[in-house]
Amino acid sequence: MPNENGTAREITYREALREAMTLAMRNDDSVFLMGEDVGVYGGAFGVSRGMVEEFGEERVVDTPLSEAGFTGLGIGAALVGMKPIIEVQFSDFITHCMDQLVNQAAKLRYMFGGEAEVPFVLRTPGGAGTGAAAQHSQSLEAWFVHVPGLKVVMPSTPHDAKGLLLAALDDPNPVLFYEHKLLYNRKGDVPEEEYRVPIGEANVSREGEDVTIVSAGLVHHYALEAAESLADDGIEAEVLDLRTLSPMDHATVAGSVEKTGRLVVVEEDVKTAGWGAEVVSRIVEGESFYALDRAPARVAGADVPIPYNKNLEAHVRPSPEKVIEAVRSLVDERVGVYS
Amino acid sequence: MKKYENRLELLETMLRIRAFDEKVDELYAEGALHGTAHFYVGQEAVAVGVISALRDGDVITGTHRGHGHALAFGLDVKKMAAELLGKASGYCHGKGGSMHIADVSAGMLGANGIVAGSMGIVCGAAWAFKRRKEDRVAVCFFGDGAVQEGIFSESLNMAAVWSLPVVFVCENNQYAMSLSVERGFANSRISEKADGYGMPGVTVDGMELPEIMEVASEAVERARSGGGPSLIEANTYRYLGHSKSDANLYRTREEIKEWRESDPIGRFAARLEKSGDLEKGGLPEIEKKIYEEVEAAFQWAANEPEPEPGSALEDVYA
Missing domain, CATH: 3.40.50.920 (Rossmann fold)
Known part of the structure; x- marks a missing residue:
């Protein structure tokens, strides 16, 4: 399908996310990806497959199993000018990160009187339908809608996945980026070029x-x-x-x-x-x-x-x-x- | 950040911290302050000793008991007083108060009202420094209570496995609110935990400034030169209650008195008199100067304007 930017082709939601992260990391040395098994394994759902080969272990970072710790690390890195993409393997595990997201990421700017920015993106797959039962299937995104200071996005198409992830990385605020396990293989038209889908627009x-x-x-x-x-x-x-x-x-x-x-x-x-x-x-x-x-x-x-x-x-x-x-x-x- | 030019400045900064928190305590007693605060009185040598080992570009994170870290780092007494009074000219424009004083652009990444809340954050600053090949160091202050939180373990492990330039400074003031270290730990020698994470750990007399300076310099140097993180446990004591509403039911007057007898300011002043840095009997004059400076800061702050009500709705998002 032709579009305003020229070329589009059909790729999966997973590939669209990978493409957004790859473009952002090529353009901006301060962007990095960190999470459990995001390196050589390619992420539990394969979203970052191949990225460590291009960017190296310094920028595609396998973490210890410490969701609170590496979420906090991302927030601290953001405070001093980095642009972290933190992957939380299943959105259920975000329960480990609640202090860091709710009391830290969401609050630092406000409680410091506007004298700080936290350009932080946390990607995580939510949702059920995979037979993974009660601790790997929840949709907990409403919790964060209730927290001023956080933005919450949840794209449904490969096109929006790429455009919203690039927009989230431009945003000077913490953004929770909800993916869905059953969307990763869904295909759709995605422009090859960089583009943004504005945060906050239905x-x-x-x-x-x-x-x-x-x-x-x-x-x-x-x-x-x-x-x-x-x-x-x-x-x-x-x-x-x-x-x-x-x-x-x-x-x-x-x-x-x-x-x-x-x-x-x-x-x-x-x-x-x-x-x-x-x-x-x-x-x-x-x-x-x-x-x-x-x-x-x-x-x-x-x-x-x-x-x-x-x-x-x-x-x-x-x-x-x-x-x-x-x-x-x-x-x-x-x-x-x-x- | 503050550059300590001589030993007298170390003494003056400890006095400034004490004068500041004593003033805050007094204002609460008068009912002149809103909210609450946690006092650093007794622990002054820890912040001053560690921060004097740092240089421009280094960063720190403080705690809920954070006035001492901020003042030792060189934050302005007037802007801190204004923040305590909730004024627009305070560090956080009246939105943070005692527990959230920060000067991020200067490297003071914030006091933190959540126990252990900044332990991951400090790793992030250090991770960024390492990744960008900057020879900067990040220092994390926290109390003995923070060691009981889960993120303590996660942070020390990450810092060690990635050899991050962090110095973890545990201010062991013997109590997490009312819980003594004996009741909170099976092994209350906190520095011994370092070994389990694969980093050096040391316990130091937190009432003895030169000793703190020595172990801090060593740890900061190790971090800066790529040697990775360290854990310092500074044994210290808060003379005042946990916060303004503490009736001290969990400890004895004798215990408080005993710790006060090894006061870090008195001990350091005696050393300076001995070395000739301070005139014999010269302490009261310096005290007077510093207490007046703090008094003047609060008087100035009291006359500063209140924030506009509408500003409460600003700064949620950048």
Whole structure:
């Protein structure tokens, strides 16, 4: 597909991430990648495969199993002018890093009165669907949406993965970059050149008049699949890919909801206090509340840990079918019967 | 950062730290200060001794008990006083307060309100120096309580395995709030832990400035010349409570008195008198000068403007 920059070709999400890191490291000697098994192993999901061969062990750094320690190290390196990319092998392990992310990275600039910058990127794969059970499948990104001082991005396509990672590396603030294990092999058109996808801008990935579906990450594709099925029945869904969870692009969501009058949020994290609650709250506490002609709905993970068994796992996760069901309930003319 | 030109300046800096924290204690007693603070009184020799071994370009991280580190590093007394009073002209423009005083551009990477919170951060600064082939050193101050946190182990291991230019300085003041080292460790000789990480460790009398200067110079030199990190355990004591609200129920008056008898300022002043650096009986005059300087700084700060309310919403993001 040709684009504004010239050449694009189809590559995977994994390759797009690798390409962004490689371009950034070629251009800027202060960028480095650090994490568990990112060197010769190539990362647990192969994202950095081949990078140590190009950049050497000084810039693609295998760490001891010390998530808090090397997250802190990244923050300290950022304070003195480096641009770290810290990889946390599974996003569940981010629990080890909470002090460093919440009390340090997010706070240093503010509590030092604006006299410091922490240009720090932490990449980590979240999400379920791999049979890895409760400690390797969570979607904990909402925790960090709740922490001022952090930015949280969650790209769903190879194009956005590359563009958002390059934007995150330009950003003088700490950015948590959420990948998804089931997206790494997904292919899409990606320009060869450098480009940025601005942090904080949602994308309208499908236009429609009947209902707004807001999503991000892997489940954005579930929303798109659902929208295609619904179109067969004459329901035209507008699908938004938030791409950034914090700062949240409320204006784009509100604009779409004011057009359609109906809102469904599709998120993979558990429903209670998930980021979808924030999307809904901003709509119902604002002017766009009056544009709603149905109560908003959420399709989210069940409020349980992720189970191992394949059928059990599918039972608690969002799916295109669950999105279709939610939209159908919402557009049902009998007001109030949706669940 | 501050360059110590002579031995008298070392004494003056210890006095400045004491005068500053005694003033802060007094202001709390009067109800004139908001929030809380942790006092460095008694521990002055550690910060001054270690920091006097550094040079321009080196960096430090402090702790919640951090006024001493900042003053020893050469931060301005007036701007520190202004920060304690929450004023716009304070180091953090009134947003940080006692536990977050920093001057990042000068190399003071911040006091830290989280015990052991800066141990990974200091490794990052050192990692950057090594990667950029700069012969700079990073010093991490922390207390005995920090040794009980997980990131202590992670940080010492990373620093050792990558031979980072770090000096870990444990200010063992015998208590993590109310928990004595005897109750907190099966082996309370903290410097012995260094061996397990593959770095040199030494215990030093933290009330004796020249001894601290000697072990610090050695550790800083080792770090600067590529020899990797060291762990220094400085045995010291905080004379005042953990923070402003401490009733001292976990220790005896006798114990406090005993430690006060080996006071680092008194001991160093006696040495200077002996060596002729200080006139016999000259200490009170210097004390007076320093206490007046601190008093003047707080008076100046008291008249500084409050921050604009709207500034509370700024500086979340760069």
